[in-house]
Amino acid sequence: MLANEKIAVEHGLKADEYKKICSLLKRTPNITELGIFSAMWNEHCSYKSSKLHLKKLPTSGEKVIQGPGENAGIIDIEDGDAIVFKIESHNHPSFIEPYQGAATGVGGIMRDVFTMGARPIANLNSIHFGSPQNKKTKNLLRGVVHGIGGYGNCMGVPTIAGQTSFDSSYNGNILVNAMTLGLVKKNKIFYSKAAGLDKPVIYVGSKTGRDGIHGASMASASFDEKIEEKKPTVQVGDPFTEKLLLEACLELMAGDSIIAIQDMGAAGLTSSSIEMASKGNLGIEINLNQVPCRETKMTPYEIMLSESQERMLIILENGKEELAKKIFDKWNLDFAVIGKTTSSKNIELFFDDKKVANIPVNILVENSPMYDRKWKRTKLPKKNKFKKDNFKNLKIKDVLQKILSNPNICSKKWIWEQYDHTVMGDTIQKPGGDSGVVRVHGTNKAVAASVDSSAVYCWAHPLTGGKQVVAESWRNLISVGATPIAITNCLNFGSPEKEENMGEFVECVQGIGEASEYLNFPVVSGNVSFYNQTKDIGIKPTPAIGGVGLLKDYKKMITMSFKETNNIVLVIGKTSGHLDQSQFSRNILDDKNGPPPEVNLFNEKNNGETLLKLIDKDFIKSAHDVSLGGIITSVSKMCIKGKIGIKLNKPGYLINKFEYYFSEDQGRYIIEISKNDLKNVIEILNKNSVHYDELGILQKDYLSIDDKTKVSIDELISFNNNWLYNYMSK
Amino acid sequence: MKSSVITFPGSNCDRDMDVALNKFGFKNKMIWHNDIELPKSDLVVLPGGFSYGDYLRCGSMASKSKIMQSVIKFANSGGLVMGICNGFQILVEAGLVPGVLLRNKYLEFICKNVFVKIGNKENPYFKNHEKNIFEFHIAHNEGNYFCTNEQLKEIEDNNQIAIYYCNEKGQTEEQFNPNGSIKNIAGILNKKRNVLGMMPHPERMIDQSLSGTDGSIFFKNLINNIK
Numbered sequence: 001m002l003a004n005e006k007i008a009v010e011h012g013l014k015a016d017e018y019k020k021i022c023s024l025l026k027r028t029p030n031i032t033e034l035g036i037f038s039a040m041w042n043e044h045c046s047y048k049s050s051k052l053h054l055k056k057l058p059t060s061g062e063k064v065i066q067g068p069g070e071n072a073g074i075i076d077i078e079d080g081d082a083i084v085f086k087i088e089s090h091n092h093p094s095f096i097e098p099y100q101g102a103a104t105g106v107g108g109i110m111r112d113v114f115t116m117g118a119r120p121i122a123n124l125n126s127i128h129f130g131s132p133q134n135k136k137t138k139n140l141l142r143g144v145v146h147g148i149g150g151y152g153n154c155m156g157v158p159t160i161a162g163q164t165s166f167d168s169s170y171n172g173n174i175l176v177n178a179m180t181l182g183l184v185k186k187n188k189i190f191y192s193k194a195a196g197l198d199k200p201v202i203y204v205g206s207k208t209g210r211d212g213i214h215g216a217s218m219a220s221a222s223f224d225e226k227i228e229e230k231k232p233t234v235q236v237g238d239p240f241t242e243k244l245l246l247e248a249c250l251e252l253m254a255g256d257s258i259i260a261i262q263d264m265g266a267a268g269l270t271s272s273s274i275e276m277a278s279k280g281n282l283g284i285e286i287n288l289n290q291v292p293c294r295e296t297k298m299t300p301y302e303i304m305l306s307e308s309q310e311r312m313l314i315i316l317e318n319g320k321e322e323l324a325k326k327i328f329d330k331w332n333l334d335f336a337v338i339g340k341t342t343s344s345k346n347i348e349l350f351f352d353d354k355k356v357a358n359i360p361v362n363i364l365v366e367n368s369p370m371y372d373r374k375w376k377r378t379k380l381p382k383k384n385k386f387k388k389d390n391f392k393n394l395k396i397k398d399v400l401q402k403i404l405s406n407p408n409i410c411s412k413k414w415i416w417e418q419y420d421h422t423v424m425g426d427t428i429q430k431p432g433g434d435s436g437v438v439r440v441h442g443t444n445k446a447v448a449a450s451v452d453s454s455a456v457y458c459w460a461h462p463l464t465g466g467k468q469v470v471a472e473s474w475r476n477l478i479s480v481g482a483t484p485i486a487i488t489n490c491l492n493f494g495s496p497e498k499e500e501n502m503g504e505f506v507e508c509v510q511g512i513g514e515a516s517e518y519l520n521f522p523v524v525s526g527n528v529s530f531y532n533q534t535k536d537i538g539i540k541p542t543p544a545i546g547g548v549g550l551l552k553d554y555k556k557m558i559t560m561s562f563k564e565t566n567n568i569v570l571v572i573g574k575t576s577g578h579l580d581q582s583q584f585s586r587n588i589l590d591d592k593n594g595p596p597p598e599v600n601l602f603n604e605k606n607n608g609e610t611l612l613k614l615i616d617k618d619f620i621k622s623a624h625d626v627s628l629g630g631i632i633t634s635v636s637k638m639c640i641k642g643k644i645g646i647k648l649n650k651p652g653y654l655i656n657k658f659e660y661y662f663s664e665d666q667g668r669y670i671i672e673i674s675k676n677d678l679k680n681v682i683e684i685l686n687k688n689s690v691h692y693d694e695l696g697i698l699q700k701d702y703l704s705i706d707d708k709t710k711v712s713i714d715e716l717i718s719f720n721n722n723w724l725y726n727y728m729s730k
Numbered sequence: 731m732k733s734s735v736i737t738f739p740g741s742n743c744d745r746d747m748d749v750a751l752n753k754f755g756f757k758n759k760m761i762w763h764n765d766i767e768l769p770k771s772d773l774v775v776l777p778g779g780f781s782y783g784d785y786l787r788c789g790s791m792a793s794k795s796k797i798m799q800s801v802i803k804f805a806n807s808g809g810l811v812m813g814i815c816n817g818f819q820i821l822v823e824a825g826l827v828p829g830v831l832l833r834n835k836y837l838e839f840i841c842k843n844v845f846v847k848i849g850n851k852e853n854p855y856f857k858n859h860e861k862n863i864f865e866f867h868i869a870h871n872e873g874n875y876f877c878t879n880e881q882l883k884e885i886e887d888n889n890q891i892a893i894y895y896c897n898e899k900g901q902t903e904e905q906f907n908p909n910g911s912i913k914n915i916a917g918i919l920n921k922k923r924n925v926l927g928m929m930p931h932p933e934r935m936i937d938q939s940l941s942g943t944d945g946s947i948f949f950k951n952l953i954n955n956i957k
Contacts, residue, residue, distance in 0.1 A: 149839050153869075154780040156742020240740050240783025332739065418839045420869045422931075423778075425746040428939040439939070554939065 003034035011038035011214075012221060017369055024363040032301045032349065032357045037364065039214075039267035039305055040274060043530050046368040049496035050528040053506050057513045061522040063485050070191060071112040071263065073524025074184070075486045077550050081440060082186045083447055084118035087126075087179035087490040087546040089529035093234040094176040095223070098143025102127075103151040103237040104309055105178045110155060111263040114246050115312065117190040117253045118182025121424060122438045123152045123159040125178050126451045126490070126544040130171030132407050132727060137166070140174050142728065147237075148178070149418045154239035155246070158427050159419035160436025163451050163544070166407040169459075172223060172534030177490040179451055179546040183440060190253060192262040192272075194280030194315050194341055199259055201273070201284060201339040202321070204328050205245045205311040208269070209294035211235050212307025222495060222533040241310040241333070248331040249312065257320035264311040270304045272313040273339075274347055278365040283344035288351040292334040300351045315341060375502035378462050384580050384594040391658050394588065396632075396709050399662070403583050403629045404636055404719035407727075414724040428554055432641075434479035434625060435547075439554050446554035448482035450547050455540040457596035460581050462504045462541055466511020467599040471666060473547030474519050475625035478608045479669060481558040481615045482549030487516060489526040489545050494538020496530045504541035505530075512543060518601040519608075521547070558615055560624035562642030567621055567698045568678055569646060571631060573607050573668030574691040577659030583629045584662035603667040610688040611669055617684075619677045626668035631695070632661035634670050636703060636716050643713055645702040651693045657705075672698065731756050731956055733773040736801065738763045738792040743778035743814065743933065750933035751775070754949035761797060768800040772956050773810045776801070776817030778869070778931060788831065788872045789819030798824055810854055810956065811925045815870050818917070818927035827920050827927045828885060829877035834870070835910025841869040843941055844908055846916045846930060847900045849891035853923035854955045856892060863900045864893075864944040866916075866930035868908060873929040875911040875918070882912065892917035892926055 008018035011034060021037050022028055029037065043049060059067035065082055066074035072086035090105025110120045127144055130137045141164075152159045157180070212235035252258060260280065262272040269291070277284040288300050294308070316324055321337060328335040342348070347364070349357040403409055416431035428446060429437035435450040452472045458465030470487065477484040489512060494501035516523055532539045551557055562569075579585045580594025614620050622642065626634045632648075639645055650660050673681050685692050704710045733756040737744045744760065751758040751773075759769055768774065781792035792798070798820075805811045805826050813821035821827045834840060847863050848856045877885065885891060894914040897906045902914045909929075917928025935945030 146838075153839055153871075154740070154742075154783065156779060238783070240780060240785065243740055243742065243780070243783075417842050420839070420841045422841060422867055422869060422934045422941055423742060423746065425749060425934055425936070425940065430941075557939075 001031045002028050003031055008034060011035065012042055013038050017041060024367055025359065032304060033359055035301045035305050036270050036357060036359060039270045040364045041368050045267050045271055047528055048369045049371050049373050049530060050505065051370050052372055053509045057509065057523045058517045059522050059524065061486065061520060064522055064524055065186065067524050068526060071115045073486065073488060074189060075524060075548065076186065077445065077447065080186050082184050082189065083548060084113050084116045084182040084184055085180065085488055085546065085548055086112050086525040087177055087451065087488045087544060088112065088527045089490050089492060090176045090178065091173060091492060091529050091532055094144055095174050097234040098140045099147040099150065100234050100236050102144040102147030102176050104235045105176050106148050106151040107237045107239060107242050107309055108265050109178045109180045110157065110242065111265065113180045113182035114249060115190065115261055115263045116184065117188050118184035119250060120157045120180050120182045122181045122436060122449060123157050123178065124436065124449055124451045124546060125162040126453055128165045128167065128170045128175035128542060130166065130174065131168040132166050134171045138728065144176055145415050145418055151237055151239045153420040155243050156423050158421045158423050158438065160421055160427055160438060161431050161450055162416065163453065164412050164415060165455065167455060167540060169540040172537060173532040173539050175492050175532065175542055177544045179488065181447060181449055181548065188253065190258060190261050192260050192276050192279055194260045194276040194282050196259060197341055197343055199318060199341045200316050200321055200337045201286065201341065202314040202316055202324065203291055203311065203336045203338045204314060205333055206238060206241050206308055207292045207294035207334055208298065208303055208306045209308045210298065210302055210306060213302060213305045222531045222535065224535055235307045235309050237309050244331040244333055245310050245312065248328050248333055251327050252324055257317050257324055258314055259317060260315040262313050264313060266307065268305060268307045274361055274364050276313065276315060277347060277361045281345065283342035283346045283348065283361065284339060285342050285348045286339035288349055290336050290338040292336050300349060300356045373496050373502045374499050375506045376499040377503055378507060380461050381593060381595045384591060386579060390589055391656060394658065396657065396661065396705055397711055399584065399588055400632060400636065400711065401719045402588060403633055404716065405723045406583060406587055407723060409583060409629050409633060410723040411721045412724060413721065414728055428557060429480055429559060433560055434476040435482065437480055437551065437557055444553050446551040446557060448477050448480050448549045448551060450476035451544055452476060453542050453544040455542040456581055458504065458508055458543065459540040460596045462507035463511045464596050464599055466508035466543060467515040468596060468666060469543055469545045470512050470515035470519065470521060471599050471604045472627060473545040474521055474604065474608060475669065477547050477549035478611055479558065479560065479623045479625045481556050482551045483612060484521050484547055484549040486522050486524045487545050487547045489523055489543055491526065491528045492532055492539065492542040492544065493530050494533040501538050508541050508543050515601060519605055556615060558620055558623045560622055560638050560641055562638045562644040562672055562698055563621040565644060565698045565700055567672050567674050569695045569698065570671050570673065571668055571693045571695050572611060572671060572690055573603065574665065575631065575660055575663060575668065575693065576665050577655035577663045578665045579659060579663050582662060582664040584658065597664050597666050599666050606688060607667050607669065607690050610685065610690045611671065614681060614684060619673050619681050620671055621674065622672040624670050626670060628664065630662040630664055631670065638670060639703050639713055640716050640720055645699045645713060646696045647699050648696040648705050649694065731772045731953055732770060733758045733775060734761045734769055734771040735775045735777055736761050736763060736797055738781035738795060740781045740783055741777050741779035743931065746933045747775050747777045750936050750945065750949055753936060755953050763795040763797050765797050766800065768797065768804055773812065774801055774804060776813040776820050778815030778817060781816055781820065787823065789816060789823040792820045793823035802826065805925050808922065808924050812855065813927040814931055815929055818929055819872065821925060821927040826925045827918050828881050829875055829918065831872050832874040832876050833872050834874050839871040840908050843867050845896050845898050846893040847896040847902065849894055850889050850919060853919055855926045855952060857955055859951055863896065863898065865942050866932060866944060867934045867941045868930050870929055873909040873911065875915040877912065885918065888921055890919045890921065891915055892919050893928060
């Protein structure tokens with residue numbers, strides 16, 4: 001059956017894109033070929049709206065082994081070891097079917113990592129839901145958490161950190177971003193570039209079914225009232241098969257049989273075969289009758305577009321088929337030789353002895369559309385001028401209670417206790433800290449990872465917000481004693497066809513680029529998710545940054561729990577009292593205007609690097625960065641974790657106590673040191689021109705602010721711990 | 731001392747157990763579920779994980795694996811067999827210890843530290859311990875131990891309850907029970923006390939930097955008891 005413009009539009013292609021296909025092919029495509037184009041040219045796979053801007057991100061550096069463009073990014077962690085990592089979105093499917101959507105998101109990102117030869121050693125996630133009052137939120141949260149746990153727990157990979165937020169802009173579009181880190185020997189990395197002629201193309205893993213057809217196209221469009229009809233486009237996960245696939249692939253990778261390997265993710269067999277051929281500048285010929293199918297009478301169109309999970313495509317050295325088959329037989333997985341590499345530079349598909357598709361690979365990849373979309377700059381909003389009257393009737397303790405129990409700040413234990421975070425026996429910093437930390441098995445090294453986003457800041461001023469997220473990731477790594485190395489980004493935005501949304505994207509990316517360049521914290525992998533939009537309403541711009549850092553000696557790791565009474569607590573970094581867009585301003589003063597806190601990259605770098613020096617000299621007993629909710633929120637969390645109180649002492653600044661304790665100025669950390677080290681620490685801070693305040697001294701049982709204001713540790717715990725449990729049990 | 735850890739498809743704590751056993755002096759071998767022969771062992775361990783994806787009842791498919799016939803024979807002849815988490819579920823399905831393991835009472839996977847109190851010290855796993863209360867780590871979705879009233883009477887009469895969930899003081903009230911287990915049971919022995927099934931993972935607590943060190947105490951004591 002031949003395609004036409006109407007069918008093309010139904011596939012999500014634009015009329016002029018269809019014309020381009022016909023002119024590139026010099027003929028009308030048949031329906032299978034059209035399906036392949038629609039899968040390769042949708043936003044999700046082709047990055048047609050984002051490519052132009054992503055090119056500006058810094059992606060290389062001394063420690064970068066592989067930047068964007070492969071299944072995942074790779075960084076050098078010395079001694080011949082490398083870390084493979086990436087973050088990816090599964091937003092659209094998770095809203096339609098939260099359990100399977102989230103589960104397959106986790107499964108997909110782990111496959112991206114072990115495809116490169118790395119054993120996954122840690123999972124993280126960044127999940128965002130609508131307002132708690134929205135009637136869908138609770139079930140979506142429960143489903144997503146069960147899905148993430150269901151997949152990751154079964155795989156035996158610890159989920160070591162994450163981030164959860166609630167905002168009404170996600171009412172119609174939740175975000176589920178999953179990140180995985182894997183460990184690989186530098187000389188055993190596998191890539192997806194095909195090489196050599198007449199090499200066997202192997203299909204391994206699960207059988208192909210009709211699930212997930214058009215998943216990638218679905219993820220490239222906005223939602224409307226017919227969303228329920230999209231359920232069949234969500235894939236179904238089978239973590240058990242993925243565990244077998246992981247072990248079988250790593251067993252085969254121990255030898256030298258594999259030329260190239262690529263997982264079948266979005267757009268399944270289509271994108272995997274085409275990417276391998278394209279990178280190798282070769283053709284691939286596939287006999288679709290050889291593809292193991294779960295259902296009968298699947299058509300070439302369905303086989304090529306299925307997004308059934310837990311499948312891999314491998315190009316083997318000649319003569320290694322038997323050896324490879326033996327390994328996959330041992331793990332009870334399907335193994336089929338489905339084709340070979342060719343010199344044609346075309347993708348050629350055969351079915352029932354007929355050629356059913358024949359497309360030059362380069363027109364699918366290199367000629368894919370690229371748009372310079374119109375975008376609108378966001379002006380820096382004017383600063384609010386708060387007056388004494390604004391604070392008149394406020395009591396610090398009441399405000400602290402409200403902030404600590406705010407859904408975006410409260411403890412997320414209800415979530416992370418459902419994730420196995422200790423399997424593999426190397427998790428030395430569990431969820432709830434600034435970063436999760438896992439040891440590199442059998443060594444003294446450890447890897448820290450954190451995932452962050454600040455949608456409110458990005459919404460108020462995308463350029464500053466973009467910088468801020470990178471800076472926060474950097475701080476979270478430094479707070480545990482890790483040297484930041486590189487980031488992966490998951491860019492969640494509304495429709496690129498709307499100038500405002502496109503502008504948010506462009507400026508956030510610019511901010512991310514500036515910060516990562518300055519901090520020498522390059523972007524090595526990532527993913528863009530547009531069309532997080534229901535009808536006309538898009539989400540707040542939410543770039544999520546996954547940062548990775550290294551601790552050369554895991555015994556030097558820092559946690560945020562206060563350690564010992566009579567120790568001194570300092571704040572590193574200057575507090576100017578910036579309340580606009582802070583939790584205090586939005587939730588207590590109910591004021592949502594104004595710019596986000598300014599990001600001074602010089603101070604970020606200087607403060608962070610100086611803290612690392614202090615950690616290296618063993619001066620730091622505990623540390624925590626200052627973020628949402630300001631100094632007092634950070635300090636409260638350190639009290640809760642360490643079950644130790646603090647006597648706070650506001651320095652004699654001109655700003656008032658609310659501005660001092662609740663402002664969200666950037667580049668700050670709380671540190672605990674022993675009295676004996678105070679002189680040495682101050683000397684180092686002065687020498688490096690780092691501003692600091694002496695904030696207080698640790699004491700038993702209470703956080704006290706002045707003679708009148710005292711909060712017991714038990715109160716702090718109940719402020720912080722109860723909201724989510726109560727919400728979920730209602 | 732020689733130990734064997736069985737790897738089933740879907741096991742995921744097999745390596746962690748191997749690391750722990752070797753660390754405390756066992757010479758451990760990994761055994762594939764499809765093998766028939768069990769090598770000469772002083773201890774056989776069925777590790778945690780999701781054997782066969784737990785798609786049927788947890789542990790039921792694995793309990794029918796080829797190697798399990800040898801494990802059952804070994805247990806019946808008095809050999810030491812320890813099942814942790816999914817391994818416990820496999821032991822129950824194989825009939826080596828009584829009862830069943832249901833889904834956690836609150837229907838959620840739980841990963842956290844808990845306290846357990848030793849119920850029986852007259853067995854190779856817990857004898858000679860100085861302390862009675864341990865901080866252990868659990869990570870499971872189906873750890874809610876259940877059995878019939880007759881079975882429970884028999885278990886109690888034979889003193890087969892190895893460990894109970896409790897608080898740091900050893901109190902075993904319902905509120906210290908993480909998963910709804912009958913009588914707060916966290917681990918149970920067979921009648922001859924050579925087979926132990928328990929939900930906690932001592933292999934995740936073998937290092938100061940991890941969730942705690944009571945796992946180290948458990949393994950050190952275990953190898954001394956077997957020697």
